[in-house]
Amino acid sequence: MMLMQSDIITVLLIAIVIGLLAYLIKSSLDYSKERKEIMEKESRPVKIIAVASCQQNDYTMEREFREGDFIGKIDGACPKCGSQMIIIKIYSLYMETPQKSFKLQLR
Amino acid sequence: MQVGGDWNTILTALLWLVFMLYMLSDLPQKTQFMRYEKGVAVRLGVLEGLVKESISKVKSYLVKLGVSSVDTLVNSTLENYFAIEPVSIEPTDIIKRLDHIITVNEDKFKGDLRKAMPNIGRHMLNNIAVSLAVTSALYTVYKILRHYYLLGKKYENWILLMQLYIALPQIVRELLPYVRAVETFAKGIPIGDSAGPMVAFKLVGLSPRIDIEEDTVYSVVELEGRKVYVIKAKGPGATVGKPGKAVAKIAEMLSYNISRIITVDAALKLEGEPTGLVAEGSGAAIGDVGPEKIEIERVAVRCGAPLDAVIVKMSNEEAIKPMVKEIVEGVEKAYQMVLEIIRNRTKPGDNVVVVGIGNTVGVY
Numbered sequence: 001m002m003l004m005q006s007d008i009i010t011v012l013l014i015a016i017v018i019g020l021l022a023y024l025i026k027s028s029l030d031y032s033k034e035r036k037e038i039m040e041k042e043s044r045p046v047k048i049i050a051v052a053s054c055q056q057n058d059y060t061m062e063r064e065f066r067e068g069d070f071i072g073k074i075d076g077a078c079p080k081c082g083s084q085m086i087i088i089k090i091y092s093l094y095m096e097t098p099q100k101s102f103k104l105q106l107r
Numbered sequence: 108m109q110v111g112g113d114w115n116t117i118l119t120a121l122l123w124l125v126f127m128l129y130m131l132s133d134l135p136q137k138t139q140f141m142r143y144e145k146g147v148a149v150r151l152g153v154l155e156g157l158v159k160e161s162i163s164k165v166k167s168y169l170v171k172l173g174v175s176s177v178d179t180l181v182n183s184t185l186e187n188y189f190a191i192e193p194v195s196i197e198p199t200d201i202i203k204r205l206d207h208i209i210t211v212n213e214d215k216f217k218g219d220l221r222k223a224m225p226n227i228g229r230h231m232l233n234n235i236a237v238s239l240a241v242t243s244a245l246y247t248v249y250k251i252l253r254h255y256y257l258l259g260k261k262y263e264n265w266i267l268l269m270q271l272y273i274a275l276p277q278i279v280r281e282l283l284p285y286v287r288a289v290e291t292f293a294k295g296i297p298i299g300d301s302a303g304p305m306v307a308f309k310l311v312g313l314s315p316r317i318d319i320e321e322d323t324v325y326s327v328v329e330l331e332g333r334k335v336y337v338i339k340a341k342g343p344g345a346t347v348g349k350p351g352k353a354v355a356k357i358a359e360m361l362s363y364n365i366s367r368i369i370t371v372d373a374a375l376k377l378e379g380e381p382t383g384l385v386a387e388g389s390g391a392a393i394g395d396v397g398p399e400k401i402e403i404e405r406v407a408v409r410c411g412a413p414l415d416a417v418i419v420k421m422s423n424e425e426a427i428k429p430m431v432k433e434i435v436e437g438v439e440k441a442y443q444m445v446l447e448i449i450r451n452r453t454k455p456g457d458n459v460v461v462v463g464i465g466n467t468v469g470v471y
Binding site: 086 | 121122
């Protein structure tokens, strides 16, 4: 009975020591992971969209932002009525990063 | 049996040793100090990388524009142009003194930039000025944090290091958008803070802009019999202008015959609130240190005009990042709200002043 009890205590103590060591290693690895995670989060690709609208409000066009664009810029002529196209909105969109898929493609 | 017994003895002795060290020595504090020190060093390393990235972005942009002696220009901007707050123990004319100090500092900064880049247009110059100011702000925050880190290490002040260790993750995350902001300003992309000027643009369209103050313009539009004076910073360069002084000048021009003043600005949302939420309240919606806000308040009091505030809510990060779609939708709602206020709370023949507060980068 005494022998069994002492074996259980030994196993328990070993488990505690292993657990503490594992926590120590994990917490020190977390520091190096953190930098990577922060950088990845901030470098999510962003697409800037410029929306131009005809002055007569009969045509709207969306395209990617080009350097020199601004809200209120005259951006060519309307293909429908020929009046001026004006950039009315510029906004950003997060681009979806393609996820790796391991699913089988069945045809 | 013998093996199990030996292990048991060793582990028990080991645990006793650990227990004694923990209870009777300063080892736990030393270990904790090392952990804090390492954690702070890693996060400061991240911040240092961000500052360097931001500096190199500004430098490469200036090189692209053909500016000579880029290193000298950037380095002098990072270290110089600090402003010392006026004496506050004697509050008489403190706003005037504060305004004077801010104006002198801004003029000096822009004057030096103009000297370094004589052939660059006003809007581009404003974009560069703001990009440099953002980099300088990042560098200053980094320097302050590094100062406390080194101080904590030098004097083994673990409380100081613990505070840094706790606060740094939040600080780093809040500073990250500033790095991207450098590029945003340099390219002239509207940011979240441009919500106010965007509402102003929606009201006036391409109507002529009349200069009224430094980097500030106004346009006059007729809305169902009311004369609406719309004030905003002069775009599309990155500037906030001087909207308070512009309101004061318009009021003087109209002999203080103003029925209503409406200010539209971006405002910080609370965690949990959706981005682009539009709210209406009273007062001057403007986030400056004082001189511009007080001008609007004084004019409103002198004219006896109600002062409405329309705000578009966003996070601190979103305010300096390229404008997101939710804010664009918020701008539309704020524009409709301003129209409603004018239609329902003023009479035909009234003079109404609408001020689009915020950075007008990328907005004409």
